Amino acid sequence: MTHKIRFIMVGGFLGAGKTTTMAQLARHYQNQGLNVGIVTNDQAAGLVDTESLRSQGFHVGEVAGACFCCQFDNLIETVRDLSKADRPDILLAEPVGSCTDLVATVVQPIKQLLGAEFEIAPYTVILKPSHGSKILKNEQKGGFSPKAAYILKKQLEEADAILINRIDELTPEQTEDLTSLVKRDYPEVPILQMSAKLGTGIDQLIELLDQQGDFGRRILDIDYDIYAEGEAELGWLNSSANLSSEEPYALDELLLAIVRNLQVRINEAGFEAAHLKTIGLWEGFFGVANLISNDTEPEVSLPSNCEVKEVDLIVNARVACDPVILEAEAKLAVGEECAKRGITSTFRTSQSFRPGRPEPTHRVSKSV
Known part of the structure; x- marks a missing residue:
């Protein structure tokens, strides 16, 4: 039986802390003796995140030119290219921060088309407090339009778990306030609090990601016109x-x-x-x-x-x-x-x- 690659995708809006989280996870799994591959994603080549992760010594492939959903075949080809040198036990995937609907366009296609090659970990989405708090409170003045805010809300809606990041930059009251907002709008989704920069909460995230089960099932009811206009902003x-x-x-x-x-x-x-x-x-x-x-x-x-x-x-x-x-x-x-x-x-x-x-x-x- 072919050894399956554990597919771990971590989403979240631009600046949420996905790359820092990826580095923390990669170090953990490497310390466990596992082979780790990372795939970054951007609308264009020349990505700071790719160079940053490579400079830290990680094995990184890049999918450029569009989101994973629009470059699905390129994503799989990139994973297989990483496998030629040393087949990963763990594949960490970081999608474009303005992308959503990833369960329907990435996770489920992998499960249905490539289930013999991959097993799916819980799909986690990181919430950035600075924009997340404003959007969840509907305080759009001076911020993004409702169409761009729509993307962030849809990202949270399809998550198996929501990670509130940068708690080191918040007071306990601010952390609790943001957690309450997330619980209000997404009551059935587990919430973790972390600081990817300091490593706080990473152990709990790893425990979550190591769970076995049927993950990536929250398929969105999404308006692609609003989504496209929000990205184009x-x-x-x-x-x-x-x-x-x-x-x-x-x-x-x-x-x-x-x-x-x-x-x-x-x-x-x-x-x-x-x-x-x-x-x-x-x-x-x-x-x-x-x-x-x-x-x-x-x-x-x-x-x-x-x-x-x-x-x-x-x-x-x-x-x-x-x-x-x-x-x-x-x-x-x-x-x-x-x-x-x-x-x-x-x-x-x-x-x-x-x-x-x-x-x-x-x-x-x-x-x-």
């Missing part, structure tokens, strides 16, 4: 550049400054940020800085603690605005912060666009 940017200087500069300080500069520009223009992320890479080291909403502070999430003369920079930004404007503002932010430090910035690639309408390869209407 977001401007998407993936850019890469080379940054070089004759004098060493502190990489982490520069990455944080770029994110903060872009945050100011976005706030002044009245746009809502879903996620901003930068990574600097060069010959064996890397640093990552990110921002998860207008109302939070940027942070260096993975410090390099290095001074460098040259680095390859990747910028990913997901903002509710015209992607042409987003690209221009991002390039200005990079150029301005580099100029302050005598650094030459040379952009190599840049993709800015709005996501197209989701067109799933498969969509089942009834779970098995």
